[in-house]
Amino acid sequence: MTTLTMAGCPKHDVGLRPVPWRRMVWVTWRQHRAALAGVTVFLGAIAVYLWLTGLQIHHSYATACHPASSLACNINFTGRYAVTVNVVRVFLQAAPALIGAFAGAPVLARELETGTFRFAWTQGIGRWRWTLGKLVLLAVTVAAAAAAFSMLFSWYLRPFSSAGYAIPFATDVFDLREVAFVAWTLAAFAIGALAGMLIRRVVPAIAATLAVYAGLGLATALYLRQHYMTPLLTSKLNLPGSAWIVSQWYTTGGKFAFPARGSQIVSAVSRLCPPRIGNSSISPAQCLTQHGYTPWASYQPGSRFWPFQWIEGGWLLALSVLLIAVTVWLVRRRAA
């Protein structure tokens, strides 16, 4: 029999050593192994597919693409696999969101929905340690799985990048590459955990996670990412294919004239170079430069790919840490 702490001896509790953190490893594994197995099977099945098709792709590239501009490469490599890689790229956009929603959202939502939090949060370990231990362990595990997967994906994509096909800054490639993919998966998990705590029901929390993730992903791709570093300016039109052109416009006499897209440029071209027989082959750019307009472009050079990956990874990591901290804080203070 364990010695019983006798009633009336509160000094026994002074300097109480808390339950060790490592105990949460077994608890987390035992309670969430189904979710972790789900993530493993999901990413693992895609990984096997990428590995098998990737071997063929690498083989085709190695045999046909010397040089990459050759007709053989165009037929046997790009022509054969372009559709496949596009489908894979689009499909994988949903992967971090699904992992976050199905691994992250239920962690707290299920406890709150089924009432088991009344059991878990009255154990000696205390509820904030319980929450922090679980969320950190799951987040690290999920991030590690995402890291391994993204490396495989980058290997899969390499022949396309070498062939100048899948440019690194493309919206649906950038966030699947190493650092960004891990960070997006982590962010999705953290969004899911917080949504579960706030909404307290599994299915609505999953739906909210998917919605918030999609909104954040779109906002980043459309508005935020281009501002990570100040774009470079050029008036040369032949930028390398790896560059990400943020915007283009024309100036005349040192002053802004009009953007390179839209109704203004169309009316300017039709005014300056009206369609005439024998004149039809002139391009709008040629027409405008002949009439004293200078084209400008602001762009992010391809060499900034890794800085951009780390910037995106950095702020998403900070966001994830913040969301997990808020979740733990809510668990700690929010009453049942």
Place this chain on the structure above:
Amino acid sequence: MSMNVIQASGLAKRYGSTWALRECTLAIPSGHVAALVGPNGAGKTTLLNLAVGLAEPSAGDVTVLGGLPAGSPAALDGIAFVAQDTPMYKNLSAADMLHLTANLNRRFDRRYAQARLGELGIPLNWKAGKLSGGQQAQLALTLALARRPRLLVLDEPVAMLDPVARHDFMGTVLAAVADDGVSVVLSSHVLAELERVADYLIVLSQGRVQMAGEVDGLLASHRMLTGPAAEAASYAEQPVVHLRRGGAQAHLLVRATAGDPVPPGWEAHPVGLEELTLAYLREPAAAALPGPARGRDIQPSEVTR
């Protein structure tokens, strides 16, 4: 050596615009099986949730185990709580639940837990969700007791159980009390069960403490007087808690001891716990509190109205 396992002063809890508990001041001394009774919505679960640290008070404060703040690490370490409907991870086996609880606590008596589950015939490899209601309740209770708590808090532990399971469950609680001297606070609707187990009673009504005290003391300070119904209205010598008329006879539950004089034509009987509790539950305005917190005694005229 006396301390209070739960002590509340001016404790209140509001959910939205509804007060689940108001101005709750009470002290439950250690070494008792204390029963918390009251109608639905009286605030029993709220009070227990506050005491185990699951909820935060809207006003006032609550301490446990002789002054520890509710929900503090030391309090969590010394209190085991079995919530209403014994929530359990349905997809975990009994053995997993045991291992889980062991991992979440500083102290866990694995041998006790295994031996107890063996006695109960609960297979360790069965999922908790597949166990019967009685077995789930016993599993939850065993896990709680194996933590060797100084205070065991049970919220409606037997409400969902059949009479046999109910009896067995309370048997386990009483065995733990006898073996370890653990203090117990339990809330219950099942008054008949309390007679057997409780030696301290708290009656909650509309979010306030209506009656609190040791069962022996409460029983000794109340009598049931039976006499002519016609005289009941004018009866005013002792504070009347509850009046019940049956034909020509009236039954008055009064606050009086065995030595108090009985008026001519009336008979005095000792009261049972169930009878006493029912009388207070029927008269939410009546109060019997120890010490200075004593409420006003009800006047007979109010009772007969």
